[in-house]
Amino acid sequence: MVGEQAQEMQLAHWISTTPIDSLKPYIPPWMGLWFAVFPTVETLVAQVVCSSAGDWLLYAARHFGGGASGETAVEARAPDMAAINA
Numbered sequence: 001m002v003g004e005q006a007q008e009m010q011l012a013h014w015i016s017t018t019p020i021d022s023l024k025p026y027i028p029p030w031m032g033l034w035f036a037v038f039p040t041v042e043t044l045v046a047q048v049v050c051s052s053a054g055d056w057l058l059y060a061a062r063h064f065g066g067g068a069s070g071e072t073a074v075e076a077r078a079p080d081m082a083a084i085n086a
Contacts (some may be wrong), residue, residue, distance in 0.1 A: 001077070002036070002043075002046050002050045003032075003035075003037055003038055003043040003044075003046065003047050004036035005038035005046075006038075006040075006042050006043040006046040006047075007032070007036070007040070007043055009037050010040065010042060010043070015042055016042065017040055017042065018040055018041040018042060019039060019040050020039045020040060020041060021039075023039040024039050026039075027039045055060065065086050
């Protein structure tokens with residue numbers, strides 16, 4: 001999604017387009033259609049930045065977020081049938 005949005009901004013001339021000619025043989029046109037991977041600096045940098053931010057947020061949530069240390073997550077349970085039929 002990030003690569004597609006960056007490419008749309010390139011087509012609208014909101015950001016520059018710097019093609020990477022050495023990657024063109026390795027990234028066929030269908031990669032842009034299905035995976036939004038385009039051989040330009042801007043689209044690839046945007047994807048790397050967002051992927052790195054997502055990785056860092058996942059790490060931070062697991063190591064720094066929510067609850068006291070040593071606390072475990074509460075397991076969700078479905079209600080008993082007797083409670084549903086009552």
